[in-house]
Amino acid sequence: MTRDAYVVGSGIIEFGELYEKSFDDMLEEAYLNLLDGVDGGVAPSDIDAAWYGTIDIAGEGSSGAALAHATGLFETPITRVENACATGSDAFRNASLAVQSGAADVALVIGAEKMLDDTAGLIGSAALERLWRGRGVTMPAYFGMRATRHMDQYGTTREQIAEVSVKNHANGVKYPYAHQQFECSVEDVRESPTVSYPLNLYDCCPVTDGACAVLLASEDRAREFTDDPIRHAGWGLSADSFQRGDDLALTNFPATRQASSQAYERAGIGAGDVDVAEVHDCFSITELITYEDLGLCADGEGGRFVEEGHPHLDGDTPVNPSGGLLSKGHPIGATGVAQLAEIFEQLRGEAGDVQVDAPEVGLQHNIGIGRNATGAVSCVNVLARD
């Protein structure tokens, strides 16, 4: 009934504090980098439709017209998608469904966020406002509570949590587009300023501007653009409620579990088949929990998993070779798209200094908490070499 969609190119801009660039500048640069980056070339007229992910922190572009303006893709169907921190990955999913449906042969996905122009104060103020209004539960506080609960319930240590930051910063210094490029030790993480116990500054991703684009094509068109297309093998998308107070919901993310099990089923794989992953490390503890939620290790074993080096660049299941959100940054609409671009490069063997050993299957994961939400949303995509 359906047909497969393939990633055939990507374009990213250097993430950072991009005060000198407008929102349109960032969209345009990612788009032009994509056009330049497709092996066999791509013209704007090849693009049948586009999906555009942003949570529009800066109030610069809430509809498809904004992307049309920045790229000149007038008369091209453009949908804007928002889904909290899973915005970019869900934009990708919708584009892929359009290619699978036959409605588009070639689809553009682009995500962007200007986090540092948060004139409305959305990042700091709104997290979990609805559920815990007035109780001071900002994002770091919320993830800090998950950390203390995980430590209490499973004996996870502060050092194990810090190991995630150490690993990702070690990777990020080798990744050319990362925002915060420095190496740090467990001691450095522990000595960085406290943000919300037990999380310190180096346990938190920076506030970063960025944009990234990828191009999808149908299986019959993909080889026009590259000899090495990468198949979108599966996806999952799920939400969860923080008002379900079971143990798993306090120490883990049921939304990630549901989304990843959907994605594994669609891709016809299990967690053990994942050769490389880009996951949502908005905080160090988030990645540690995500090892468990994705089934890369058993429940409660996330601390030991990172301590033993499994998710390291030379480990058996490298996680966040790009440096993750902790080093690269987290421009929300761009984040998922940039993770997919990295998995695309990894599977093609083009990931430069952070290339892992001959991966065949790659996973991309986001977990997000919407403004005023009472729950989390997770999106997982699986890419695979044919």
Added chain:
Amino acid sequence: MTRDAYVVGSGIIEFGELYEKSFDDMLEEAYLNLLDGVDGGVAPSDIDAAWYGTIDIAGEGSSGAALAHATGLFETPITRVENACATGSDAFRNASLAVQSGAADVALVIGAEKMLDDTAGLIGSAALERLWRGRGVTMPAYFGMRATRHMDQYGTTREQIAEVSVKNHANGVKYPYAHQQFECSVEDVRESPTVSYPLNLYDCCPVTDGACAVLLASEDRAREFTDDPIRHAGWGLSADSFQRGDDLALTNFPATRQASSQAYERAGIGAGDVDVAEVHDCFSITELITYEDLGLCADGEGGRFVEEGHPHLDGDTPVNPSGGLLSKGHPIGATGVAQLAEIFEQLRGEAGDVQVDAPEVGLQHNIGIGRNATGAVSCVNVLARD
């Protein structure tokens, strides 16, 4: 390659000033009305995925997690779509593509907006901010300029423009979910307070809260839900720039022209095949211009078209039998979904006092201007009896 998607049910709430209802209340009520309204019944577990349209004026639900919370559809993939005033119709389009792709057999579309809780002042302040900052070009001013230009270029009269409001209010008093239910004459429209010359109060849609849901199913599943499914026959989506200063862009909407020609091509029809239409009459002049852009009459003939009664309930091409945005109201995320629900009912012969004569093909249209956009976006969907 692909398969068709069918509308199999709808649920709407009474539009109005719904201060007594929360945003979640409105979503829940539309969802429950949908569940009740499907002929053969539908259970939440039948729903494979959902698309949720809102521009989130009230800051209540910017991600899929918000709809999950209101409906209990946790673990169901939910994408939030925003595309200015085409938000609801583009959410529908994305849901349909998922059904066409095989990724979902049954998909929920729901749109909602709480316009009267616009705490951020988005409606009034942001329109066209980017292009004409500080020059006072609010929405009524922008559409007023289109009206004066149309009058100047084509000899359209003030009375002809008012006829649109007269027609739509005559329809709206017969449509049970409309917000502003009163009849008015051309004289009443002309004597209502000036908003932005030549547009008076009765030339403008009211500020309205509302929500609406429709259910889509694949062709092989549709008859589980109803004996009378309605096919999604075609769609178009396009953007345009206000910085292209050609004549057509000043008197008409190139985005509507492009979107409707895409939709006609996909549906294999021409404008002459449209038996009934729900179009975007945010202002009376918008509907008049849209007659021309959709090809229901020639360029410059919109005034005469309405004066001669063609788009009236008993005319040869009834437009806005529901009373349109002018009478029903314009809760942005809900607007397109409610138009589709009305076309669905019309094609099934279930439109009650506003039923037109045995339509086979129905068209739904939105034109929107995004916050801070420099152009318009238009979405057109065609529904058809098989």
